[in-house]
Amino acid sequence: MAIRVIVRLTPAKPKAGEEFKLQAVAQHPNEPGTRRDAEGKLIPAKYINLVEVYFEGEKVAEARPGPSTSANPLYGFKLKAEKPGTFTVKLKDTDGDTGEGTAKLELA
């Protein structure tokens, strides 16, 4: 199942050379493998363990989260605005499910 990802830039239209935040929110339970269901059975681990940020096809940042990430996680990055283009955030979880979201960077 594909993971739903929403990517947002703040400020939406930074000036050239300005720092901006890139935030990605994914829809994912991020089960750490330590929680139990109503019947007391362990819920198997299933969490996002790879987050990659691409700008125009070039990898600009990578995070490897562990199991202790919250459900529906947020990932925040700070970048410098240089030229307009498209950011793609790619996620992968422990079951090999993937998801990606994009955001367009426009300069003010």
Add this chain to the structure above:
Amino acid sequence: MNRRAFLKATGAALGAVALSGLPVRAQGLEGEDLANLEKALKEALGKGFKDLTPSNLVKLTMPAIAESGANVPAEVEVNLPSAQVKAIHLFADKNPTPRLVSFMPMKAMPYYATRVRLAETTAIRAVVETADGKLLLASASTRVTVGGCG
């Protein structure tokens, strides 16, 4: 002593207490578990806690109290050029899996924000791997009312 003088005097005294209390608190963090942390450090970096240098270049922002450990905002920022920062790691001493995340800034600024699960009241560590092989450390502590791992 009139009211104004009294307030001034107590205010100054409280300020002095708060200031002198800070260094003591920074040494013994609430929810420390160095044995558990040491294992995770060895696994992630091949280094122990004594190889880390506390540094004020690393700024770790955690809430003092989190009502639910299932969703705790964590933010770390390093006051160094990105080229000098190889990786940023976050650890929570008391978590079953202490390593929270490893972040490689590459072309991004050395800044990372996320939401984490905390099992119980714990010390949080930000460990920064610099390009010249140094390991910088910043610590914080979050009091957790309801754990997020069980």
